[in-house]
Amino acid sequence: MPEVTTTISQIEGSTAARTQIREHELATDRPAEKGGGNQGPMGGELFVASLGGCFMSNLVAAFQARGIEPKGLSATVSGTLNGTPPRFQKMTMAVNGHGIDRNQMEKMVLVAERGCIVANTLKQFMDVDISVG
Incomplete structure (x- = not known):
């Protein structure tokens, strides 16, 4: 069966995480009003x-x-x-x-x-x- 796999890791020193999908990378984070650093979408x-x-x-x-x-x-x-x-x-x-x-x-x-x-x-x-x- 085919699978879709991503890797998500904490960005050190922040509330954000880095998501790696194939050769693409994006950050996820909470907005500042929710205690995050607003480095990316939730x-x-x-x-x-x-x-x-x-x-x-x-x-x-x-x-x-x-x-x-x-x-x-x-x-x-x-x-x-x-x-x-x-x-x-x-x-x-x-x-x-x-x-x-x-x-x-x-x-x-x-x-x-x-x-x-x-x-x-x-x-x-x-x-x-x-x-x-």
């Missing part, structure tokens, strides 16, 4: 972003597989927190594209949603609503 923010990033790569690939080079694609992703301890209860994503027929966009959004590993995983545990904005 893990929960990356969790929300991971849905958008996974989905967007699938959306671009869906267009390209049909010989269409999309322009101006964007997605706004929100995660709704609830409970004690807090956890994400729902994720919503509004997808937009410039100069793309709405029907075509809706079809490509459906294709991308079906291929998105993060969306497929999250849907087992919470509501995930992806729509054309």
